[in-house]
Amino acid sequence: MAQLGSAALEKPKILRGDTASELRCQGAWITRMLASLEERVEGVTRGLEKDVVIDASAITALDTSGAWLLHRTVRALEQRGQTVQIRGLRPEFTALLQLIATRGAHVGEAGTPAPGGGLAALGLAAWQTARGLQGLLSFLGQAALTWVRSILSPGRIRWRAIFHNIQTAGFEALPITGLLSFLLGIVIAYQGAEQLRRVGANIYIADLVGLSMVRELSPLITAIIVAGRSGSAYTAQIGTMKVTEEIDALRTIGIGPLDLLVMPKVVALTIVLPLLTVYTDIMGVVGGMIMARAQLQVSFTTFLHRLEEAVSLTSYVIGMGKAPVFAVIIALVGCYQGFQVTGSAESVGQRTTISVVQSIFLVILTDALFSIAFSWLEL
Numbered sequence: 001m002a003q004l005g006s007a008a009l010e011k012p013k014i015l016r017g018d019t020a021s022e023l024r025c026q027g028a029w030i031t032r033m034l035a036s037l038e039e040r041v042e043g044v045t046r047g048l049e050k051d052v053v054i055d056a057s058a059i060t061a062l063d064t065s066g067a068w069l070l071h072r073t074v075r076a077l078e079q080r081g082q083t084v085q086i087r088g089l090r091p092e093f094t095a096l097l098q099l100i101a102t103r104g105a106h107v108g109e110a111g112t113p114a115p116g117g118g119l120a121a122l123g124l125a126a127w128q129t130a131r132g133l134q135g136l137l138s139f140l141g142q143a144a145l146t147w148v149r150s151i152l153s154p155g156r157i158r159w160r161a162i163f164h165n166i167q168t169a170g171f172e173a174l175p176i177t178g179l180l181s182f183l184l185g186i187v188i189a190y191q192g193a194e195q196l197r198r199v200g201a202n203i204y205i206a207d208l209v210g211l212s213m214v215r216e217l218s219p220l221i222t223a224i225i226v227a228g229r230s231g232s233a234y235t236a237q238i239g240t241m242k243v244t245e246e247i248d249a250l251r252t253i254g255i256g257p258l259d260l261l262v263m264p265k266v267v268a269l270t271i272v273l274p275l276l277t278v279y280t281d282i283m284g285v286v287g288g289m290i291m292a293r294a295q296l297q298v299s300f301t302t303f304l305h306r307l308e309e310a311v312s313l314t315s316y317v318i319g320m321g322k323a324p325v326f327a328v329i330i331a332l333v334g335c336y337q338g339f340q341v342t343g344s345a346e347s348v349g350q351r352t353t354i355s356v357v358q359s360i361f362l363v364i365l366t367d368a369l370f371s372i373a374f375s376w377l378e379l
Contacts, residue, residue: 010060012037014044014073021049026058029066035345041073050082057088065343067093067100139336143266146258161264169230169265170272174279177225181218181280185287188212193295202296206306209288215315218280220367223326226273227359231334234265235355238338239348247339257339266331273327274320281319314379322370326363333359 012027014037023044029037054074062070074084089097150156192208238261241247247257285307292298337355341347 165268185284189291234334239341
């Protein structure tokens with residue numbers, strides 16, 4: 001890294017020059033000081049003339065991240081059809097920038113479609129999807145090996161981290177999951193009450209609420225809430241640690257990131273999601289009971305007696321059995337996307353969004369596969 005000692009503390013800047021074709025770069029363009037600068041680059045470079053001059057004489061320090069940001073800015077301008085000339089950059093900084101440019105020429109921009117039309121773009125998308133799937137399978141394999149090592153050597157298990165995740169993903173999620181499940185029970189009972197009243201089948205409101213909540217809706221809704229709440233938090237936490245190089249520091253001192261960051265989350269979520277499902281079952285049934293009493297004059301005692309007959313042990317076990325599977329999916333997807341973060345705050349936000357979308361999609365897909373399998377087994 002090429003940088004000056006005390007001058008490295010000067011805040012990096014990119015400013016418009018005296019003319020519409022000039023940019024001025026100042027300060028220390030180093031990793032720990034680039035967060036605010038990266039957000040300004042795109043706005044400053046808009047509206048420049050065709051021939052752009054970048055005055056880099058006031059750059060006092062430059063490392064790999066700063067050189068990459070400068071190189072990326074030059075390439076973005078060139079892709080708009082502008083010519084760019086850098087002036088005043090120190091020789092040692094110029095060498096680093098040339099090295100970055102050479103590497104960038106070999107690696108290329110991963111997100112830029114190759115020329116050739118729609119077929120080439122489709123091929124590139126397929127290739128990127130295949131590479132993403134390969135990375136996911138590799139991560140799952142590493143997580144499985146870490147799990148086996150933890151079972152064989154219980155001393156590797158981070159109990160404090162597990163208990164902390166149980167509190168954050170379980171206990172602190174009780175209000176939102178309970179409220180939404182309660183309201184969902186009210187909605188189901190309200191929508192079914194009118195239809196059941198027409199045929200004089202008021203008592204079957206217990207069947208409608210009980211089976212729909214216990215077998216299907218409670219595990220699914222709970223998993224979706226946890227995916228949006230805890231899965232996104234896992235991605236943001238690990239992604240931020242990667243941006244600040246804390247994960248590299250863990251590896252340096254001999255601590256496996258999967259041991260400390262992934263396994264406790266998977267174990268904790270596998271424990272708490274079934275418990276949350278039981279809790280949401282109860283809250284959903286309570287909401288349905290209240291609405292049945294108000295709309296159909298079905299007493300609480302009558303509702304509970306009918307519920308006992310309507311909901312079999314098989315239906316209850318089927319609903320509960322989905323919860324651990326959903327928990328593993330949410331935890332692994334959230335952690336995997338966290339490890340895919342690259343060095344910027346924007347990447348953390350992007351991966352967090354991807355984590356939530358993928359988790360919810362996979363949870364619903366898995367639930368559909370469960371339904372097909374149970375249909376074949378006539379359960």
